[in-house]
Amino acid sequence: MNVQMSQPSAPVYSDLNIEEQAIEFRKYLKSLGAEISEEKSPKGIEDDLHKIIGVCDACFKEGTEMEIETVLNGIVSMLVLIPVERSENLILAFCEKLIKAPGYKLGIVTLRVLWLLFQSIEERSPIRYHVYYHLVQVARQVDQVRAVFRDVDLLKQQFAACPPPNEQMQKLLRLLHEVLLSSHQSEQAAKVMVELLGTYTAENASQAREDAQRCILAALADPNTFLLDPLLALKPVRFLEGELIHDLLSVFVAEKLPAYIDFYQHHKEFVHSLGLNHEQNMKKMRLLTFMQLAESNSEMTFDTIQHELLLSPEEVEPFIIDVLKTKLVRARMDQSARKVFVSSTMHRTFGTQQWLQLHDLLLSWKTNLNMIHDSLKSVTAAQMEMMQSGQ
Structure with missing residues (x-):
């Protein structure tokens, strides 16, 4: 895509070649007060782009957001015309400029520009990783990580043609984990962290301590x-x-709640040094303990819940209501009988026993489906026989 600039307004698209575009960019940026000459570099287009990128942030101070985006997209259109093996340093310098754009509105603009750059680079180019890393940094600044990251599988697909070295991928996953946590996307953050830990082998697992x-x-x-x-x-x-x-x-x-309380009493300073909140830990352990009780008890009295979860009598009902809201346990509360009737619960652990239970359940379903299938065949056969005898 070719760009032409008219002084002092933002560039517009035309049929100029890349050298002519560079001259127009020089003139435009100089008109904004940038320290750059209007003459093209005798060293060639790459040096022109190097100087243009060096002062391109001058446009941040002038013009509308649309004009600024047009300027930056014009630079992208020139960058992608340079062979990638010669443009890597230019692309990195451009990314560094963009992540320093001040304010939310300019951040949104640079996010779109970086996304355009990322999509414009050949999929087999290693520089795509670096553009994406800067893209995530900008997304963090403007709280728009959802715009650039959907899930781990899609992330790996984006780099399938040129997978980054392991250390680079680990660096990116760490950044994504931090950004997702700060954006309150805890589930995605957890998946990213599990993916990160999965990049370590038995040989270098000790390096993954942090x-x-x-x-x-x-x-x-x-x-x-x-x-x-x-x-x-x-x-x-x-x-x-x-x-x-x-x-x-x-x-x-x-473990159940008493085990956590015992751990906390012996290691209070350690728990607080981790930045964990004891009251939140207690709340979570009560939920986990209730889930464990529900696995083996389809019916529980309020007194049992009060005793096991160390609650006061007036705290039992509100706790049960909170549990039901989480949908971790499906149950019905009978206030008059002071009981809870459990229909299903999420397992805290999923080991051999749970796999065997699932196997038995699926086998039972298969048997029942076969019985229904055989019954339907018998009914169909009987109907056909009646129709034939009636004829």
């Missing part, structure tokens, strides 16, 4: 994360066995 701790803390602190058992299977998390952080995770995975 990532593993960050993963555990994010999962424990998130009020909507209750299935914690999969974390124990991750190699970097297993490397922490024997440490307090792993012991605390194990409590949340499989």
Whole structure:
């Protein structure tokens, strides 16, 4: 796409070649007060672009958002005409300029420009990774991560033609985890962290110590994360066995409320040093304990709930209502009988026993479906026989 500039307004599209575009950009940026000459560089178009990118932020101070976006898109249109092996440093310099755009509105503009640049670069080019990394940084600044990240699978598809080196991918996943957490997308953040920990092998799991701790803390602190058992299977998390952080995770995975209280009483300073809130931990452990009780008890009295969850009599009903709102447990509360009748619950852990239960359930369904199928065949055969005999 070719761009022409008229002084001092923003550039407009025309049929100028890339060298002529560069001259027009020089004139336009100089008219905005940028320290750049109007003459083209004797070193060629790449040096022209280097100088243009160096002062392109002059447009941030002048013109409308649409004009600024037009200017920046014009630079993108020139960058993509340069062979990628010669444009990498230029693209990186341009990205660095864009992430420094001040304010929310300009941030939205630069987000769109970076997305255009990302989409314009050949899929097999390693520079796409660096553009995307800057894209996520801008998305964090304007709280628009949803615009650039949908899920881990799509992320991997975007880089399928040229997968980044492992260290680069880890760096990107760490950034995405931070951005998703700050945007209150805890579920996606957890998936990203699990993906990050999955990039470590048994040989280098010890290097993932900080990532593993960050993963555990994010999962424990998130009020909507209750299935914690999969974390124990991750190699970097297993490397922490024997440490307090792993012991605390194990409590949340499989123990009941008294076990957490005992841990807290012995390690108060440690829990607070992690930045965890004790009251929130208590609330979460009560929910997890209730889920565990519901797995083996289809009927529970208020007195049992009060005793097991260390609640006062007046706290029982509000707690049950809170549990039902989470939809972790499907149940019916009978206030007159002071009982809870459980129909189903999410399992805290999903191990061999749960797989066997699921196998038995599916086998039962298969048997019932076969019986229904055979019955329908018998009914159909009987109807056909009656019709034939009537003829």
